[in-house]
Amino acid sequence: MERELIGVISIVFLIVLLLSRMPVAFVMLVLGMSGIAWIKGLSAALGAASTIMYGTFANYALVVVPLFTWMGYIGYHSGISEHLYEAAYKLVGRLKGGLAMATTMACAAFGAICGSTTATSATFAVLALPEMKKRGYNHSLATANVAASGILGVLIPPSVIFIVYASITAESVAKLFIAGIFPGILLTLLFLGSTYVVVARDPKKAPPGPLFPWKERLKAVAKGGIEVIIIFVAVIGGLLAGLFTGTEAGSVGCFATLLVVLARRALTWKGFIDSLKDTVRTATMVMFLVGAAAVYGEFLGLTRLPMVVADWVVALPLPPSIIIVAVLIILMGMGCFVDALAMVLLTIPIFYPAAMSLGFDGTWFGVIMTLALGMGVLTPPVGANVYVVYAVDKETPVMDIFRGVWPYLISLWICCGILLLFPQVVLFLPNLIR
Amino acid sequence: MNAFDKVLQVITEKMALVAMFAIVACMALVVTDVIRYQIIGKPVPGTHEVVELIASVILSMGIGYLTFVRGHVAVGLLVDRFRPRVQAFFDLVTGVISLGFTIWLTDGVVKMAVRNYNYKWVTGVLEIPRYPFIYLISLALAVTCVVLLRDVIKSVIVLRKGGGDGA
Amino acid sequence: SAPASARKRIQLDFATFWPAGDFQAGVGHKTWMKIIADRVKAETDYEILWTEFFGVHPAKLLDGVEAGTYDVGTSGPGYSPGVFPLWAGPEFPAEAHRKNAYTMSLTLQALHEQVPELQAQFAPTNMKLMHFWSTGPGYFLMTPGKDVRTLGDFAGKTIRAGNPASASTIDALGGEALFAPMSVALERFEAGLVDGILCPTDTPKGFGLGSYVRHVTFAPFSYHFVFFKVMNRGTYDGLPESVRAIFDEVNAEFPAYYGKLRTWGEADGLEYMKELEGYTYYDLAKENPAEYAKWVAATKDLIVEWIDGDSTKQAVWDKFLELDEYYNTTPPYSTWTHSWPTKPEPPSWEK
Numbered sequence: 001m002e003r004e005l006i007g008v009i010s011i012v013f014l015i016v017l018l019l020s021r022m023p024v025a026f027v028m029l030v031l032g033m034s035g036i037a038w039i040k041g042l043s044a045a046l047g048a049a050s051t052i053m054y055g056t057f058a059n060y061a062l063v064v065v066p067l068f069t070w071m072g073y074i075g076y077h078s079g080i081s082e083h084l085y086e087a088a089y090k091l092v093g094r095l096k097g098g099l100a101m102a103t104t105m106a107c108a109a110f111g112a113i114c115g116s117t118t119a120t121s122a123t124f125a126v127l128a129l130p131e132m133k134k135r136g137y138n139h140s141l142a143t144a145n146v147a148a149s150g151i152l153g154v155l156i157p158p159s160v161i162f163i164v165y166a167s168i169t170a171e172s173v174a175k176l177f178i179a180g181i182f183p184g185i186l187l188t189l190l191f192l193g194s195t196y197v198v199v200a201r202d203p204k205k206a207p208p209g210p211l212f213p214w215k216e217r218l219k220a221v222a223k224g225g226i227e228v229i230i231i232f233v234a235v236i237g238g239l240l241a242g243l244f245t246g247t248e249a250g251s252v253g254c255f256a257t258l259l260v261v262l263a264r265r266a267l268t269w270k271g272f273i274d275s276l277k278d279t280v281r282t283a284t285m286v287m288f289l290v291g292a293a294a295v296y297g298e299f300l301g302l303t304r305l306p307m308v309v310a311d312w313v314v315a316l317p318l319p320p321s322i323i324i325v326a327v328l329i330i331l332m333g334m335g336c337f338v339d340a341l342a343m344v345l346l347t348i349p350i351f352y353p354a355a356m357s358l359g360f361d362g363t364w365f366g367v368i369m370t371l372a373l374g375m376g377v378l379t380p381p382v383g384a385n386v387y388v389v390y391a392v393d394k395e396t397p398v399m400d401i402f403r404g405v406w407p408y409l410i411s412l413w414i415c416c417g418i419l420l421l422f423p424q425v426v427l428f429l430p431n432l433i434r
Numbered sequence: 435m436n437a438f439d440k441v442l443q444v445i446t447e448k449m450a451l452v453a454m455f456a457i458v459a460c461m462a463l464v465v466t467d468v469i470r471y472q473i474i475g476k477p478v479p480g481t482h483e484v485v486e487l488i489a490s491v492i493l494s495m496g497i498g499y500l501t502f503v504r505g506h507v508a509v510g511l512l513v514d515r516f517r518p519r520v521q522a523f524f525d526l527v528t529g530v531i532s533l534g535f536t537i538w539l540t541d542g543v544v545k546m547a548v549r550n551y552n553y554k555w556v557t558g559v560l561e562i563p564r565y566p567f568i569y570l571i572s573l574a575l576a577v578t579c580v581v582l583l584r585d586v587i588k589s590v591i592v593l594r595k596g597g598g599d600g601a
Numbered sequence: 602s603a604p605a606s607a608r609k610r611i612q613l614d615f616a617t618f619w620p621a622g623d624f625q626a627g628v629g630h631k632t633w634m635k636i637i638a639d640r641v642k643a644e645t646d647y648e649i650l651w652t653e654f655f656g657v658h659p660a661k662l663l664d665g666v667e668a669g670t671y672d673v674g675t676s677g678p679g680y681s682p683g684v685f686p687l688w689a690g691p692e693f694p695a696e697a698h699r700k701n702a703y704t705m706s707l708t709l710q711a712l713h714e715q716v717p718e719l720q721a722q723f724a725p726t727n728m729k730l731m732h733f734w735s736t737g738p739g740y741f742l743m744t745p746g747k748d749v750r751t752l753g754d755f756a757g758k759t760i761r762a763g764n765p766a767s768a769s770t771i772d773a774l775g776g777e778a779l780f781a782p783m784s785v786a787l788e789r790f791e792a793g794l795v796d797g798i799l800c801p802t803d804t805p806k807g808f809g810l811g812s813y814v815r816h817v818t819f820a821p822f823s824y825h826f827v828f829f830k831v832m833n834r835g836t837y838d839g840l841p842e843s844v845r846a847i848f849d850e851v852n853a854e855f856p857a858y859y860g861k862l863r864t865w866g867e868a869d870g871l872e873y874m875k876e877l878e879g880y881t882y883y884d885l886a887k888e889n890p891a892e893y894a895k896w897v898a899a900t901k902d903l904i905v906e907w908i909d910g911d912s913t914k915q916a917v918w919d920k921f922l923e924l925d926e927y928y929n930t931t932p933p934y935s936t937w938t939h940s941w942p943t944k945p946e947p948p949s950w951e952k
């Protein structure tokens with residue numbers, strides 16, 4: 001049988017097994033090993049799977065995944081996230097939709113120390129949802145806002161997604177981190193805009209919160225902001241100044257965060273242990289997925305399907321920007337059904353070569369892929385952030401959360417459009433350094 | 435079943451504890467390295483290869499725990515709508531497939547460890563042998579197999595009793 | 602030979618760590634595959650279909666060939682420390698000729714053929730050797746303002762080494778060695794944490810090092826790096842005898858061709874560097890022979906330490922020096938010159 005056809009058959013099986021509630025990592029492992037066995041024999045499949053698993057686990061570039069995850073959990077268990085929310089709450093809570101806006105702003109700030117999108121959403125589901133509900137917020141709006149704002153956690157550096165993307169494509173982590181800053185700010189503003197429009201159309205959805213005197217507001221901002229600013233400046237500043245590399249920034253970031261929270265006596269021994277335990281669970285989940293996806297990716301490489309698709313896409317008689325829009329639509333479609341990280345892992349081997357042949361910048365494409373992932377974690381039926389929010393707040397039905405998500409999806413599309421028309425938004429900062 | 439569960443819990447949690455310690459060790463090593471080369475111009479020799487080995491410890495020691503607490507991502511969209519017995523049937527089938535392939539993979543990693551031992555493949559600077567770390571991964575996978583076996587048994591119980599605890 | 606319909610297809614997967622755009626993959630490996638495929642088609646009833654994988658991680662490559670994921674792969678003894686311990690020796694610094702990649706490739710292929718202990722190192726593996734080849738002599742490629750021209754210049758400079766021999770060389774010269782894979786090195790170059798690299802001159806173009814390095818110091822005593830191409834043993838044993846024979850014949854020709862090609866590629870890389878702003882070139886042996894002698898003296902004990910009284914290691918080293926002398930001073934090997942810059946195209950394969 002033609003190898004390309006074997007690749008296509010595997011994709012059919014992929015969908016079937018995913019729908020049968022088999023854990024995504026095992027689906028990819030099983031299909032990758034079976035596929036390699038089909039093409040190259042049993043011993044080749046076994047050899048490939050074991051060396052790839054070892055290669056993923058003992059990988060210098062990927063060790064930052066647990067570290068940037070830990071950084072976020074230290075922030076959570078030491079109350080940094082709480083201070084951030086309080087600051088944003090006191091600052092803009094008075095406005096219509098102000099509490100939702102405060103959540104978005106706090107997520108963006110928390111993104112500066114947390115590398116994971118689900119961790120960001122989970123953190124603020126705990127902090128912000130009770131407050132919004134107490135003030136009579138529409139549940140659908142409140143939960144969707146938290147789910148969407150979590151995306152800022154992977155767009156604003158540090159970002160686990162950028163690290164994984166860089167490890168597959170050999171793009172520079174440092175460049176991707178820097179490149180994420182402006183799009184992160186842009187998306188924050190667009191999310192604020194989404195909330196504003198929703199509330200302007202139906203003010204009952206988001207009654208204003210209490211008014212705090214300016215002195216109290218400034219005090220809260222100082223208290224909440226200072227920790228994050230110190231950590232962010234230490235990590236990103238050190239990275240920019242060439243004090244350490246993007247890979248080392250994970251360890252330096254954890255160390256800086258620990259120093260800050262210890263100086264403020266904000267972290268208990270129990271909090272420290274809990275932060276590590278949460279990290280082991282999250283990081284192992286991500287890395288097992290990455291390893292399994294690498295086995296499946298190896299198989300796809302052997303089928304030559306990615307190369308065939310890339311050649312086909314490049315040969316299309318369409319302008320490159322239209323092709324990228326098509327890629328985004330495919331990703332969004334896939335993102336509905338496949339776990340977003342798994343989707344990025346599965347499609348990078350196919351779309352990255354295509355994007356490169358079309359002449360796009362690898363850093364820019366990394367940001368675009370991250371935005372596509374952002375759509376994936378929000379869209380039904382499989383939207384990780386929505387389920388994370390649901391896990392924290394069982395009161396709001398999942399479909400209600402999904403129903404509230406569309407204004408934020410529009411923001412994500414607008415953000416992609418702006419980056420497509422003005423790639424400088426992404427590339428300005430990285431080019432400045434070069 | 436409960437005793438079996440309890441033993442598995444203790445084992446996977448102890449392993450997770452090793453992983454937690456490894457995370458802290460990794461941070462300490464890299465920070466020391468950065469400070470050393472920034473201040474006295476001399477990095478800690480072989481940092482990147484030790485970091486790689488520590489990373490393999492973090493992730494292998496975490497897998498059993500992850501599987502035990504059912505931390506893997508799965509797409510429940512369709513199966514979640516079914517009756518518990520039908521759900522248990524799906525979980526049984528996919529569980530057996532997962533278990534079979536994980537046993538196979540464990541065997542592959544053991545073979546890889548043996549191969550590396552025979553070759554005397556070491557890291558470049560400190561000449562640390564790779565094979566103990568590969569054995570460690572195979573051990574972690576073996577524990578994961580046991581956890582997956584537990585899940586399969588639970589599905590069988592649900593199928594036979596016809597309801598109740600829908601795994 | 603048979604008509605196309607009657608041909609039996611053999612599908613083979615070829616993997617290499619070089620990026621597709623590098624001459625070693627784009628010209629060298631592709632030529633090897635094509636020559637073999639053409640001859641198999643012309644002389645047997647079989648047909649070979651190659652699938653190519655470029656930019657594969659070196660460590661994964663060796664495992665992949667071993668396991669049979671890839672049928673053919675390229676690596677080097679330096680990429681899997683401990684597995685080919687005797688090969689570490691010939692990469693140590695010494696006042697050998699190390700004229701160019703062509704003479705070095707012939708030297709190292711002959712070394713393998715003439716020393717049974719070196720051949721024996723492949724015995725416990727699941728790999729069948731195709732052939733060896735080598736880089737040319739070493740250069741210190743340094744970032745702007747970090748030029749090295751005297752021993753004193755090495756103090757406080759971090760230089761990337763690609764194998765254990767180079768790491769101890771850099772330390773012996775007074776520098777600080779960063780012995781790490783190219784991916785780690787590139788990240789450190791980007792952060793400005795590495796001041797240079799000891800390697801041949803094709804890397805600025807082929808691996809993108811041209812964004813960082815500007816100063817070239819020619820130091821032929823210091824370095825060469827050995828490569829080999831291997832096939833999964835099961836794949837090789839499973840090939841029809843007529844096809845195996847063609848592989849063997851073509852492989853016998855290829856150390857010479859890859860050597861010529863690399864000599865061209867390293868010259869081509871240097872030409873590329875000349876266009877970079879701030880480029881400088883320093884031939885230490887020519888400009889300051891007394892200083893060059895000091896560098897050689899500073900590193901001459903490294904090989905003694907490696908041999909450490911072991912008679913096998915001593916024999917490998919003596920044979921290396923003998924063959925180095927032979928191929929670098931005996932025509933036609935010693936008199937061959939590459940075509941740069943009068944003919945910018947890479948040398949084409951001819952039997």
Ligand code: NA
Pocket residue numbers: 110111112113114115116152153154155156157158159
């Ligand atoms: Na972040």
Ligand code: NA
Pocket residue numbers: 335336337338375376377378379380381382383384
């Ligand atoms: Na989705």
